[in-house]
Amino acid sequence: MSANQNPAGQPPTATYDSAFLKACRREPVPHTPVWFMRQAGRSLPEYRKVREGVPMLESCTRPELVTEITLQPVRRHGVDAAIYFSDIVVPLKAIGVDLDIKPGVGPVVERPIRTRADLARLRDLTPEDVSYVAEAIGLLTAELGETPLIGFAGAPFTLASYLVEGGPSRNHEHTKALMYGDPQLWADLLDRLAEITAAFLKVQIEAGASAVQLFDSWVGALAPADYRRSVMPASAKVFEAVAGYGVPRIHFGVGTGELLGLLGEAGADVVGVDWRVPLDEAARRVGPGKALQGNLDPAVLFSSREAVEAKTGEILAAAEGLEGHIFNLGHGVLPSTEPDALTRLVEDVHTRTAR
Secondary structure, three states: OOOOOOOOOOOOOOOOHHHHHHHHOOOOOOOEEEEOOOOOOOOOOOHHHOOOOHHHHHHHHHHHHHHHHHHHHHHHHOOOEEOOOOOOHHHHHHOOEEEEEOOEEEEEOOOOOHHHHHHHOOOOOOOOOOOOOOOHHHHHHHHOOOOOOOEEEOOOHHHHHHHHHHOOOOOOOOHHHHHHHOOOHHHHHHHHHHHHHHHHHHHHHHOOOOEEEEEEEEHHHHHHHHHHHHHHHHHHHHHHHHHHHHOOOOEOOOOOOHHHHHHHHOOEEEEEEEOOOHHHHHHHOOOOOOOEEEEEOOHHHHHHHHHHHHHHHHHHHHOOOOOOOEEEOOOOOOOOHHHHHHHHHHHHHHHOOOO
């Protein structure tokens, strides 16, 4: 089922006619919708206040805290969608992977996955493993009303990279060594992660998420041929697993200019674009039938108002011929971003694109 359809027999939800979901479905919109990756995060003083003394992974398991953090940028910036506050490694932690998020480093895995015996440690994810997610989404949808909530998960390749490397990596040498050296074990690992990821997204959709985004943060490290052969089947499996829900599926990776067409081919309804490729060129690479999301360089927000407005204008001009466009940054909000710069950006895009 495409994002243009409602599941059979179900009435439209309160969010169905929102600008965000209309843009995802490539329908006419009252204005270009705006939201930001990492909009709920360290750029907001109210976020820093409620997170004080609470470790990241613990914060993801507290429904009231997740609800408050997710709502903060909606209240402050007037964005057109909320994104569920969590982390891509939450489902791995939930199935018993010994990992932690270390400040200034990122996810660190105590015992990396590099053998078939290691793979056997990755069990299926059940809804009970992440019951706090469904509880938080229930609270959120009651508060958000007509504002859509985006659920999300890490893509199989990026999760595999953390698991195989044992943490963040610049070169992904252990990951690529496994991919090239033992393609069957690699395929089995990504297939298992696709099942875990799909289960995590299903929990979010069934609890009330209006759309989902698959984050493949590290996949830009791959050549197109390697992506098509060794990664795309697992990502496609995730998208196919949630296709029947009729919610838009967004696919995003960093440094993926050479992969944009394949990201769409994997099954996404919306392809996220980082700041390195202009949106009109991205549309040519992705091909027809997809909306695009992006793509202001997050660092631009540290420059003058005039510079931000000029770059915003360039992006909106490049987006004029698109079938559907959601304005976003080309990656997440940087922690030291001035919150007012984001609020002004939302207002600027809404004003310029009002129809």
